[in-house]
Amino acid sequence: MTKDLERDLGLSAVIAISMGAMIGSGIFILPGVAMAEAGPAVILAFVIAAILVVPAALSIAELGTAMPEAGGDYVFIERGLGPSFGTIAGLGTWLMLMLKGSLALYGGMFYINFVYQLPTWEFAVPGVGMALTIPGVRALGITFALVLIAVNLFGVKQTGGLQLVMVVVMLAILSAFVAGSIVQVEGANFDGFFAEGIDGILSATALVLVSYAGVTKVAAVAEEIENPGRNLPLGLLLSLIATAFLYALLVFVLVGVVDGPELSGTEEPMAEATALLFGDLTIWGGLPLGTLAVVAIVLAALLALVSTANAGILTASRYPLALSRDNLFLEKFEYIHPRFSTPFVAILTTGAIIIFIVATQEVDEIAKMAGAFQILVYILVCGALIAFRERDLEWYDPDFRTPGYPWVQLFGILSGVFIITQMDAQEIFGSIAIVIFGFVWFRWYAKSKIEREGAAKGLARREAGKQFVRDTEDQLERDDRFEVLIPIRRDVTREQEDALIQMAAPIIHRRGGRIRVVRFDEVPDQVPLETAAEALSEADIEFEQRTDDLVRYLEVPVEVGEIVSHDTRHAVVNFAERSGADLILARQEATSRLGTLFGRDTDWIIDHAPCDVVFVQHAQRTSVDEIAVVTDRSPFNDPLKVELADAMADVLDARVRFLFAVDESAPDALLETIETYHDELDALCTVPVESTVVRSNNAVEGLSGALESSDIVMLSTMTHRRLPDLVFEQRSDRLAAAIEQPVLLVHSKKTRRGSFLRPILERVLFD
Numbered sequence: 001m002t003k004d005l006e007r008d009l010g011l012s013a014v015i016a017i018s019m020g021a022m023i024g025s026g027i028f029i030l031p032g033v034a035m036a037e038a039g040p041a042v043i044l045a046f047v048i049a050a051i052l053v054v055p056a057a058l059s060i061a062e063l064g065t066a067m068p069e070a071g072g073d074y075v076f077i078e079r080g081l082g083p084s085f086g087t088i089a090g091l092g093t094w095l096m097l098m099l100k101g102s103l104a105l106y107g108g109m110f111y112i113n114f115v116y117q118l119p120t121w122e123f124a125v126p127g128v129g130m131a132l133t134i135p136g137v138r139a140l141g142i143t144f145a146l147v148l149i150a151v152n153l154f155g156v157k158q159t160g161g162l163q164l165v166m167v168v169v170m171l172a173i174l175s176a177f178v179a180g181s182i183v184q185v186e187g188a189n190f191d192g193f194f195a196e197g198i199d200g201i202l203s204a205t206a207l208v209l210v211s212y213a214g215v216t217k218v219a220a221v222a223e224e225i226e227n228p229g230r231n232l233p234l235g236l237l238l239s240l241i242a243t244a245f246l247y248a249l250l251v252f253v254l255v256g257v258v259d260g261p262e263l264s265g266t267e268e269p270m271a272e273a274t275a276l277l278f279g280d281l282t283i284w285g286g287l288p289l290g291t292l293a294v295v296a297i298v299l300a301a302l303l304a305l306v307s308t309a310n311a312g313i314l315t316a317s318r319y320p321l322a323l324s325r326d327n328l329f330l331e332k333f334e335y336i337h338p339r340f341s342t343p344f345v346a347i348l349t350t351g352a353i354i355i356f357i358v359a360t361q362e363v364d365e366i367a368k369m370a371g372a373f374q375i376l377v378y379i380l381v382c383g384a385l386i387a388f389r390e391r392d393l394e395w396y397d398p399d400f401r402t403p404g405y406p407w408v409q410l411f412g413i414l415s416g417v418f419i420i421t422q423m424d425a426q427e428i429f430g431s432i433a434i435v436i437f438g439f440v441w442f443r444w445y446a447k448s449k450i451e452r453e454g455a456a457k458g459l460a461r462r463e464a465g466k467q468f469v470r471d472t473e474d475q476l477e478r479d480d481r482f483e484v485l486i487p488i489r490r491d492v493t494r495e496q497e498d499a500l501i502q503m504a505a506p507i508i509h510r511r512g513g514r515i516r517v518v519r520f521d522e523v524p525d526q527v528p529l530e531t532a533a534e535a536l537s538e539a540d541i542e543f544e545q546r547t548d549d550l551v552r553y554l555e556v557p558v559e560v561g562e563i564v565s566h567d568t569r570h571a572v573v574n575f576a577e578r579s580g581a582d583l584i585l586a587r588q589e590a591t592s593r594l595g596t597l598f599g600r601d602t603d604w605i606i607d608h609a610p611c612d613v614v615f616v617q618h619a620q621r622t623s624v625d626e627i628a629v630v631t632d633r634s635p636f637n638d639p640l641k642v643e644l645a646d647a648m649a650d651v652l653d654a655r656v657r658f659l660f661a662v663d664e665s666a667p668d669a670l671l672e673t674i675e676t677y678h679d680e681l682d683a684l685c686t687v688p689v690e691s692t693v694v695r696s697n698n699a700v701e702g703l704s705g706a707l708e709s710s711d712i713v714m715l716s717t718m719t720h721r722r723l724p725d726l727v728f729e730q731r732s733d734r735l736a737a738a739i740e741q742p743v744l745l746v747h748s749k750k751t752r753r754g755s756f757l758r759p760i761l762e763r764v765l766f767d
Contacts, residue, residue, distance in 0.1 A: 015238055018214055022239070023243060023246070024308035029104075036264045038201045040192065045201055045208050046208055046211070049211065050243075052415050054408075055378070056412055057215050057237065059381050059382050059384070062398045065229045065398040066397065074323075078090070081380065081384050083328060083442060083446065085384075087329075088438030091319075092376050094320060095369075096213060099210070099366050099367075103363065104312065105309045106366065109141045113137050114275075142358055145354055146355075148351075149347065152317065173299065178253055184257050189256050189258070206427070215239060226574075274294050327450050329446075333349070365426065372427040375420055376420070378416055382409040386406055482582050484504040484514075485516050485518065486500050486516065486518070487520050487572045500616060501517060506647050506652060518562065520565065521563070585616065612749050616744055616745075617743040618739075626710045627654055628659055628707050628712065629641045630661075649685075660678070660693050661702055664696065692706060694706045704735060704738040704739050712742050713741050713742070
């Protein structure tokens with residue numbers, strides 16, 4: 001059985017990943033340090049650096065659409081120029097990402113230090129102040145590094161909602177800063193714009209290059225991008241343009257509002273500018289507006305820099321793992337922790353090197369060395385694209401082709417070499433050293449372990465055993481047959497899986513079609529999907545064997561597959577949409593009301609699924625004599641519940657019972673309406689049907705008592721509205737919790753999503 005890698009990253013995700021990796025040190029740390037090199041012309045340095053990145057970004061986009069494999073630039077260089085250059089690229093990218101993470105950690109601590117060095121805060125209450133002390137900047141950076149290392153070791157998953165909040169808050173604060181300060185830009189601050197000459201501009205360009213290192217980070221997850229032919233190149237270019245514009249605007253404002261001597265050389269330029277512009281302002285009660293403004297800027301800086309540092313540890317640790325898997329590095333780096341599913345050795349080593357850098361290097365040294373390694377990798381990327389194009393390989397057919405080939409790539413190579421020669425001796429020797437070490441290491445350690453060449457062999461395996469969806473769709477023509485998708489999580493037991501398949505089997509017996517049983521493995525962001533897909537565990541073998549055993553005695557077609565993703569709920573919905581599923585039948589554990597506040601995966605699936613959805617709670621009973629359908633006069637859910645109940649009852653030789661709860665004081669006219677409604681539903685069924693109207697002032701209590709004789713219960717469900725459902729719990733949730741029978745929570749794709757008033761009205765009208 002093969003494992004499919006889920007493509008669930010759209011254009012917005014590509015832009016977010018790329019921009020999120022770029023916005024950080026480029027604005028919060030480097031403008032002051034770079035101004036010491038170039039003076040006011042530091043603005044040009046940021047623009048030139050962005051232009052130098054374009055050839056590599058375009059090359060990455062083309063290579064990513066031709067080979068949408070996890071691994072990104074390392075994979076492209078290793079496949080194009082051969083494993084020796086791949087070793088250099090892998091080591092160089094590893095070092096660059098560690099340096100970038102170190103720069104974010106170390107530089108971010110200067111902002112904390114700046115806040116704590118402000119004068120004692122005096123608030124509205126006279127005589128009340130707050131004096132704070134902190135350890136050294138390096139000690140703070142090391143402390144934060146230890147926390148982030150632990151986060152990555154244990155595979156703590158970053159949630160998209162939290163990341164979105166962080167980005168929105170950061171951009172809002174930066175926008176407020178620009179709006180409040182751009183009117184105070186003074187032309188006199190731009191006098192002597194070219195005073196430092198072209199050498200100063202080039203030196204500053206080399207320094208700020210690391211600001212754009214994130215533009216190609218998304219290539220490392222190229223295999224996870226949906227429609228890469230469009231989303232990868234468009235996302236890379238849009239993120240690069242937007243970030244370059246943001247950098248140029250913010251640096252223009254910084255230079256225009258802060259005198260050169262005050263800005264030059266400072267590691268916290270945004271905080272310095274904010275304190276200078278707003279430091280003397282106060283608001284109601286004597287609260288210092290300047291202090292609050294500085295705190296807001298520091299918050300934005302920490303959000304950006306700590307996020308960058310965490311991403312640096314996460315992505316950097318993938319490179320020794322990838323090198324090890326390709327037999328180019330020590331085997332111990334391939335170790336995946338059995339409990340946390342994270343590359344423990346790779347993360348620990350990466351974290352240790354980052355701590356060493358933070359403890360020993362200065363900000364400008366870290367930035368320049370990171371820029372040198374970045375340019376080296378970009379040179380190799382451009383060279384790899386030329387290698388693929390000139391070899392005229394039959395399989396090389398990218399969806400996007402770089403305009404201006406080969407001149408764009410030649411410009412990237414020559415400009416990269418030129419910029420490296422303009423750096424200090426330390427960066428030049430560092431670049432030469434990594435090249436020499438890479439070649440020596442490859443010949444001494446790796447050459448005897450591999451048998452492949454660049455852009456020539458071994459690439460056919462790229463498609464072998466992948467994309468369960470595409471394989472089955474090629475073999476089986478889509479028609480009107482009914483298809484049930486059963487997504488299985490790793491923690492689902494054999495008995496639970498069997499119960500789901502046995503529930504789906506009667507539906508397929510009635511409608512014809514097939515069941516797809518797909519196990520969705522969710523791995524931490526720290527682990528590349530390709531790595532997880534290649535690892536065949538005992539659980540994988542057991543899953544395949546037990547489904548095969550179950551299929552042998554079922555008289556319906558059952559197909560089995562497995563998908564690896566970083567987000568199971570997206571993977572389930574994407575699979576259902578691609579495969580044309582008519583029904584998703586999944587297990588759902590009873591969740592607490594507090595879980596509603598943080599958002600349930602089941603709600604997200606209901607909202608985004610292209611088909612009907614049924615969630616099953618509680619254990620399956622061995623025999624089924626009665627299937628109960630709790631009706632609610634829903635024009636969409638009730639017919640679906642009746643259809644499913646009738647199909648199951650027909651095959652299982654059971655009866656169906658409709659139940660509806662009314663208040664004890666309900667008028668006879670309402671009872672007649674309900675009975676008429678049940679008669680209409682009865683006409684749709686092929687099995688014996690009973691009708692029960694439950695009179696009770698407590699609907700849940702009355703229904704739970706009436707359902708004691710039933711073996712399966714079907715209820716309607718709707719999307720939970722976080723806060724309203726936290727206060728007024730859905731009746732279906734309360735009823736499911738009150739009974740012991742297996743419960744099928746049914747949601748038709750035609751059902752409209754209720755407003756935020758829905759749980760309140762449900763509680764008032766039906767209880």
